[in-house]
Amino acid sequence: MKSVLIVDDSLAVARQLEKIVSSCEDFKVVAQGRNGAEAIKLCQQHKPEIVCMDMNMPVMDGLTALRNLMQLTPELKVVMVTSLGGVGDKYTEALRLGAKDVISKPFEKDTVLKMLRRL
């Protein structure tokens, strides 16, 4: 079972993602964060294998957190879950920084699970 950290400033999205991830027996949600700074702290505490993270967040945005996470733990598998997925520059920057994939909001359950299983 792979451990997953969910990071989104939206309670509604975090809950929806947790429901989707927990519905599959291959994954277990170990923690949830509300911004990029929390993502870094929670990764050090829980050492998840996968991080599902938003881009547009207060305190520290997702791309800054991704850059930091990749320096700290290059083997970490990060999937960006964002409403900005359709913005080519943001999408490309996320891939260049080391994100394994980018899921656009609004997302569907099957899309999320399919991408997580591919990791």
Added chain:
Amino acid sequence: MAVKFFGQFLIEKGAVTRTALLQAIDLQEKTNLKFGEMVIEMGLMTTVDAARIHLAQRSEDLHFGDMAVKLSIITEEQVQQVLTRQRNSHLYIGEALVKVGALSEQELEKYLEEFKQDQQAYISEKIEIPAGVPHQPIWEMVADLTYKMLTRVAGISFRPGPCTIIKKLPCRPIIAEMGFSGSISARYLLSVSESTRNLVAKAILDEDSVENESVEVLDDSVKEFINIVCGNIAAKAAQLGHSIDIAPPEMRADSNTGIDVPQDHTGLMFPIYLSDGEVFELTIFVPQN
């Protein structure tokens, strides 16, 4: 289900790999020269001229070409020559993917057709914006995408009313707001009643009932809805050649008193009528030039 760019569509389809897409983007960046790079390559100015233009741009907000003309470094006609060359030599992402061997010509044609169909739902219909407001096509697109997302994401049936210019936004129990910055700046506001908020929350949370949800979660659903809409607006704006950055969504604390349109801004209000007679509003505060 969202506005996408072609590379993203291909990855989601499994037609190309992440590595191939990045290779193609690298090739695009090497091939598609910026105006300043192209004008030097064409021998119309030197790097010293370019540095002079960049310096002048710090104190006056003009495009590179316009500033070059203002400083008499090149002529209007030469600006047009550079733009034409840029257009004619532009390498699109699909062509770049063919060049790096990730797609064949036939596959490109097939996926372009599928992409066109996938994105058909996000092509704007005509919405009238009052005369004199800058960037009219952008606000038409903003209203149009909001309507489409209300239907597709929130599952709400409604009738849009005509756009009007307002001085004050009427009071509503819930007003969620996001800021746009970049090549276009504005404030995007969605004002809703509690019952409309609950409709949005049901859709965002994917629940049949939200009776037992906290106000924080319900309000958060409206914020997330406008976050989704504005992210898709940023994607669509990028397709139209504009760069829009969005700030995280916020709730307006002054929603119960009504909100004055800020000074030096135009308030564009788009009323949205529900079948039960209720009305809510999309409002955009557009800075006057």
